[in-house]
Amino acid sequence: MLNYAFKRILTIIPTLFAIITLTFFLMRIAPGGPFDEERPLAPAVLENIQASYGLNKPLIEQYFIYIGNLLQGDMGPSFVYRDKRVHEVLAEGLPISITLGGTALLLALIIGVFLGSIAALNQNKKTDVFIVTFATFGITTPNYVIAPILTLIFALTFSILPATGWGSPSQMVLPVVSLALPQIAIVTRLMRGSMLEALKSDHIRTARAYGLPITHVVGKHAMRSALLPVLSYLGPAAAALMTGSIVIEQIFNLPGIGRYFVTSALNRDYTMVMGTVIIVATLVLVFNLIVDLLYTVLDPRVRYD
Amino acid sequence: MRLSYFITFLVVFSFWFSIASAQIFYRGNDGDPETLDHHGTSTTSEGRLMDDLYSGLVDFSEDAKVIPGTAERWDISPDGLTYTFYLRDDALWSNGDSVTAHDFVFAYQRLMDPLTAAKYATLLYPIKNAEKVNLGQLSVPELGVRAVDNKTLIIQLEQATPYFLEQLTHQTGKPLHQKSVETLGDQFVKPGNLVTNGAYVLDSYTLNSRIVMTKNEYFYDAENVSIEELHFIPFEDRSTCVRAWEAGEVHVCSDLPAQDLERLRVYEDSLRIVPYLGTYYYALNTTDEFLSDPEIRRAMSMVIDREFLSEEIWPGMIPAQSLVPLGINNYPSGSPETDYFNMSMLDREDEAIAIMARKGISKDRPVTVELMYNSGENHKNTATAIADMWSEIGINITYKIRDAAAHYAYLRDLGEVQVARAGWIGDYSDPYNFLFLLESDNTGFNYARYNNPEYDSLMDKASNELDLSKRAKILQQAEKMIMRATPFLPIFYYSSFTLVSPEIENWQSNVMNKNPTRFLSFKKSG
Numbered sequence: 001m002l003n004y005a006f007k008r009i010l011t012i013i014p015t016l017f018a019i020i021t022l023t024f025f026l027m028r029i030a031p032g033g034p035f036d037e038e039r040p041l042a043p044a045v046l047e048n049i050q051a052s053y054g055l056n057k058p059l060i061e062q063y064f065i066y067i068g069n070l071l072q073g074d075m076g077p078s079f080v081y082r083d084k085r086v087h088e089v090l091a092e093g094l095p096i097s098i099t100l101g102g103t104a105l106l107l108a109l110i111i112g113v114f115l116g117s118i119a120a121l122n123q124n125k126k127t128d129v130f131i132v133t134f135a136t137f138g139i140t141t142p143n144y145v146i147a148p149i150l151t152l153i154f155a156l157t158f159s160i161l162p163a164t165g166w167g168s169p170s171q172m173v174l175p176v177v178s179l180a181l182p183q184i185a186i187v188t189r190l191m192r193g194s195m196l197e198a199l200k201s202d203h204i205r206t207a208r209a210y211g212l213p214i215t216h217v218v219g220k221h222a223m224r225s226a227l228l229p230v231l232s233y234l235g236p237a238a239a240a241l242m243t244g245s246i247v248i249e250q251i252f253n254l255p256g257i258g259r260y261f262v263t264s265a266l267n268r269d270y271t272m273v274m275g276t277v278i279i280v281a282t283l284v285l286v287f288n289l290i291v292d293l294l295y296t297v298l299d300p301r302v303r304y305d
Numbered sequence: 306m307r308l309s310y311f312i313t314f315l316v317v318f319s320f321w322f323s324i325a326s327a328q329i330f331y332r333g334n335d336g337d338p339e340t341l342d343h344h345g346t347s348t349t350s351e352g353r354l355m356d357d358l359y360s361g362l363v364d365f366s367e368d369a370k371v372i373p374g375t376a377e378r379w380d381i382s383p384d385g386l387t388y389t390f391y392l393r394d395d396a397l398w399s400n401g402d403s404v405t406a407h408d409f410v411f412a413y414q415r416l417m418d419p420l421t422a423a424k425y426a427t428l429l430y431p432i433k434n435a436e437k438v439n440l441g442q443l444s445v446p447e448l449g450v451r452a453v454d455n456k457t458l459i460i461q462l463e464q465a466t467p468y469f470l471e472q473l474t475h476q477t478g479k480p481l482h483q484k485s486v487e488t489l490g491d492q493f494v495k496p497g498n499l500v501t502n503g504a505y506v507l508d509s510y511t512l513n514s515r516i517v518m519t520k521n522e523y524f525y526d527a528e529n530v531s532i533e534e535l536h537f538i539p540f541e542d543r544s545t546c547v548r549a550w551e552a553g554e555v556h557v558c559s560d561l562p563a564q565d566l567e568r569l570r571v572y573e574d575s576l577r578i579v580p581y582l583g584t585y586y587y588a589l590n591t592t593d594e595f596l597s598d599p600e601i602r603r604a605m606s607m608v609i610d611r612e613f614l615s616e617e618i619w620p621g622m623i624p625a626q627s628l629v630p631l632g633i634n635n636y637p638s639g640s641p642e643t644d645y646f647n648m649s650m651l652d653r654e655d656e657a658i659a660i661m662a663r664k665g666i667s668k669d670r671p672v673t674v675e676l677m678y679n680s681g682e683n684h685k686n687t688a689t690a691i692a693d694m695w696s697e698i699g700i701n702i703t704y705k706i707r708d709a710a711a712h713y714a715y716l717r718d719l720g721e722v723q724v725a726r727a728g729w730i731g732d733y734s735d736p737y738n739f740l741f742l743l744e745s746d747n748t749g750f751n752y753a754r755y756n757n758p759e760y761d762s763l764m765d766k767a768s769n770e771l772d773l774s775k776r777a778k779i780l781q782q783a784e785k786m787i788m789r790a791t792p793f794l795p796i797f798y799y800s801s802f803t804l805v806s807p808e809i810e811n812w813q814s815n816v817m818n819k820n821p822t823r824f825l826s827f828k829k830s831g
Contacts (some may be wrong), residue, residue: 031707032714037347040717040749041424043441048422081512082340083494092512148548155552163552164545166514250542253549255513259541268710 001296005289012285016278020070023277024063027270033099034079034268038283053077065273074280076271080264086275092255093244094167100248100256101241103176105234108183113230115184116191123196131188132219147178147251164253174251179245183237187230194229198222224298231298235291239283243276258281316435329534330809330822331555333546337513337539341494343476344416344423348677349730349818354537356821358501360525362390362409363473364460367733367824369817371470375404375480375502375525385465385771386433388741391457392717397523398482399506406452409721412481413450413460414438428732431466465771468635468735475732504530504823511541512604517674525620531826550804557809561802562638563683566621575805577814578621580631583730583799584739585622587676587691588752590722591792595672601664602791604657607645608698609691611796618690622797628742629784632816634734636777641785657698666699677705678726679712687796716752725752731801734817735781740764743787753792760786 034042035041035049050056054065069076073084119131153176155163165171198204199222207217244258257276295302335350343355356365364374373379396404416423417438430436433449449461463470472478486493493499499507504526505518516537520530538555540546546558547565561569561576569576589596589605596602611624617821623631627640645653658667666672676692677767678684685706692702707715716725729750731738741747744764745756763783770776787793801818810826 017672030711032710032712034710035424035521036714036717040713042427042749044419045424045426048419049424052420052422080339081337082345083342083491084512085600090514148544149546151552156548159552162554164549164554251545253538253540253545255511259513263541266708266710 001293005293008289008292012282012289013103015285016281019281020274020278021063021069023274024066025059027265027268027273028059030265030268032268034270036268053079053177066144066271070278075188075275078272079269080150080267080272089260089272090257090275090279093255093260096254097198097256097258098242100172100175100179100254101238101244103172104180104183105238105241107176107180108187109230109234111180112184113191113223113227115188115245116193116230117195117223117226119188119192120195120199121214128192132192135185135188135192138181139189141182143178143182143247144251146181147174147248150174151251155207166252166254171252175248175254178251179241179248183241186233186237188231190230190233191226195226198226228295231291231294235287236284238287239280242283243280328532328827329536330532330540330825330827331536331557332822333540333549333555333558334537335539335559336541337516341507341510342491343479343481344412344421346476347424350539352476352819353559354709355465355479356515356819357503357505357535357823358499359476359479360396361473361479362392363470363478365474365817365819365821367811367821368813369815369819371474385467386462388451388460388462388469390458390460392458393525394456395525397525398500398502398504399523400482400485400500401522401523402482402484402500403455404480404502405455406458407455408480408483409458410450410452410481411483411486414445415486416449416477416482418445423477425475425732428472428475428477431462431464431469431472433461433463435463460650464768466480466768467771467773467776468733468737471634471733471735472552501561504821505535508534515539526823530823532822535822541611547804548713550806554652556806557812558804561804563619563621563802564754566802569804572804575807577803577805577812578800579685579814579818580623580732580816581730581799581801581818582630582633582816583728584625584628584630584795585687585726585728585797585799586625586628587794587796588725588727589792589794590724590752590754591756591790592754595674596723598664599790601666602658602794603645603789604698605695605700606659606791606794607653607660608657609695609796610650610694611793612650614687614690618686621800621802623800625795625798627784627788628737628793628795629739629780630731630816633731633736633739635773636736637774638777638781640736641781641788643785643788654697661698661700663727668697671696671699671701673701673703674723675705675724676702676724676726677712677715679709680706681709683724691796717749719748719754722752727752728799735766736777736784737764740780740783740787743792755787755790755792756784757790812823 012168035046054062066076072254078084078086078089081089114237115131119128122128154161154174161173162171204217204222207221244256249256249258258273260276264276328590330632330682334353338351338354342803360374362376363371368814375392375396377393378391380389392404392406398404415421416426416429416437418437419441426439434443437443438445438448451459453459480502485498485500489498496507496509500501501521503523504521506521508517508519510516518535520533521527524530543560543562544565546555547561549555550558559789589602591597606689615622615624626643626646629636629640661667680690695702729739729742741764742750743753743755743760744751745761763779767776767779770779803814805812808828810828811824812820
């Protein structure tokens with residue numbers, strides 16, 4: 001397996017390189033540049049600014065300079081936050097997004113797996129109907145509806161939680177819950193489906209026929225195979241959650257990096273777009289690798305060597 | 306017994322807590338600055354930070370009038386070309402150094418240095434040789450600014466500029482601590498490095514979270530600065546700021562979502578809607594075959610029901626009847642009246658239909674015109690409503706919508722355009738700052754490509770006129786000319802929307818939307 005992991009890591013590098021190259025050139029096709037604002041700059045000033053960022057050089061030369069700097073760990077200057085380099089901006093926000101996304105993910109995994117299993121074990125009973133209703137509600141209600149409603153109830157009406165900001169544990173509650181709810185719902189539905197499937201499989205029926213206790217059968221045998229679809233979902237979902245959500249960040253005014261995915265593209269903040277793409281691409285590739293490796297742990301039929 | 310101790314503790318603690326927390330002023334801002342180097346800044350939200358960190362030669366008063374700042378007085382030569390500023394003896398930097406005329410010379414030279422690539426250098430182009438220095442045609446020391454001694458600064462102008470003092474209130478006119486900029490390079494803006502001479506000094510800066518400032522004890526007027534600690538909190542989303550304000554987490558929201566204004570009226574005096582020094586307009590390309598006819602342009606303006614737009618489509622905006630907004634300085638009798646604004650909407654519509662009929666255009670024989678705007682809910686709603694009004698006079702609209710960067714890049718590069726949305730917020734309070742948009746040599750901003758030598762010569766004449774009332778009359782003539790020709794079709798005057806906590810005293814709303822924190826205080830309880 002180690003051999004396999006090593007091979008996969010080796011393929012990550014050219015994939016990332018291809019993504020970086022493609023993004024670099026695609027971005028430049030978009031009309032306008034980082035300094036086109038409502039108030040146009042005097043042509044001479046624009047020229048000076050572009051020269052100071054090296055934007056007046058041929059595109060191909062800019063590309064090689066960028067790659068050269070990137071290999072040294074420098075993602076270049078941000079065009080929008082001129083006092084900082086892109087990696088500094090991302091380093092400030094990423095821990096916050098990871099904390100937020102990671103907590104939501106953990107919550108989704110624990111609660112979703114639990115609820116999904118309970119629903120499957122009580123198929124078509126009241127508990128099942130209740131959980132499925134909750135899950136459907138969770139999937140169909142987007143963050144930007146849940147978050148302001150939670151704020152209205154807990155911050156503005158009862159004043160028990162803060163409405164905005166980041167830093168204290170109480171400030172984490174509403175954003176984490178808003179971010180986690182749809183994920184809990186998705187995991188619940190996935191888990192319910194796969195658990196039902198697992199419970200019908202031959203080896204589980206055999207185990208139950210032997211009279212093994214239900215907790216043992218579900219907890220040890222059924223859970224293993226039932227977790228596989230959830231895991232497949234969680235790989236890309238983890239990458240998306242941990243890179244922040246612009247909706248949640250804006251509603252709760254959190255200093256994460258989710259906003260940059262949208263604002264940097266709109267502002268033509270070229271280096272920041274590159275930075276965000278690199279982070280997402282890396283996370284997606286890494287999480288997919290982790291998921292594939294976890295498959296071997298959960299499902300003995302999967303072998304990579 | 307124990308319970309009473311506990312209650313006493315709670316009372317004392319909560320009292321102490323309310324006092325301690327009351328000292329911090331949480332000020333919502335529109336966003337984070339691009340940089341804290343004021344030569345790299347351009348927006349009003351950055352201007353707010355700079356007004357608190359730095360004191361220029363002149364500053365804003367609590368109601369945004371020009372008052373002496375680091376310069377306690379100044380002389381202007383009779384020809385209006387030489388300004389001599391005398392700096393206060395007690396003007397100090399936040400590290401205790403004296404603020405000298407050399408700091409200003411250094412700052413202005415750095416501003417104009419092409420290598421600085423300052424976005425707003427153009428604002429101080431009235432300074433002698435500034436433009437040439439900025440374009441690299443002259444060396445930096447040739448800029449018309451020099452220090453006679455530590456406390457006397459002479460600025461020479463290219464030509465008499467009656468609004469020069471107004472221009473100096475802008476953040477580009479503020480000084481820099483020469484020593485720290487030279488030794489620290491671009492790191493001089495970091496907390497702990499930044500040396501400022503205003504009422505506040507930078508304490509910390511967390512991106513997208515807050516900028517913390519504390520009172521600068523070396524500030525010359527520190528004894529009258531009431532608020533000790535100030536947190537600027539950036540809100541990209543206006544609705545979020547409103548929620549934070551309602552939860553008591555910020556004292557001020559610097560901007561509000563238009564759709565919430567009606568609901569927020571319950572806060573009465575806390576909600577401030579005041580005219581703002583800006584105009585929202587459509588530029589009509591005067592070189593376009595169809596739009597080159599001033600009568601057609603006039604009909605297009607006539608038929609727009611601006612009252613309806615500002616009531617139903619974009620609440621809070623003010624119907625505009627001129628390019629120069631209301632409440633501007635150096636324009637005592639205001640913009641000239643345009644005749645059709647006195648007519649009823651129905652009459653205006655009839656006349657517009659008649660004009661178009663003479664050109665052979667009617668609802669049944671319409672022409673198609675392309676309207677270009679940058680994406681955004683309010684821009685879209687306004688464009689849709691105006692297209693509907695124009696359909697009455699036989700103009701069918703097709704849309705070209707781009708995001709802001711693409712929209713303005715297109716306009717800048719002089720792409721094919723018929724009608725384009727634009728807006729202008731005054732950098733300083735003077736009608737010239739709006740009327741210059743239509744000068745024929747103003748290629749960057751004259752989206753209408755309006756070219757009228759008569760207008761240009763009026764603007765030149767105004768620039769050379771030192772008598773402010775005579776100058777105002779010339780500018781009125783010029784504005785009358787463009788209102789008749791309608792290369793720009795003014796739609797709204799901007800308004801500023803602010804929520805101010807009742808705990809804050811002396812917040813005087815004004816047309817510049819400037820409220821330096823040094824004049825604010827917390828209401829004394831009890």
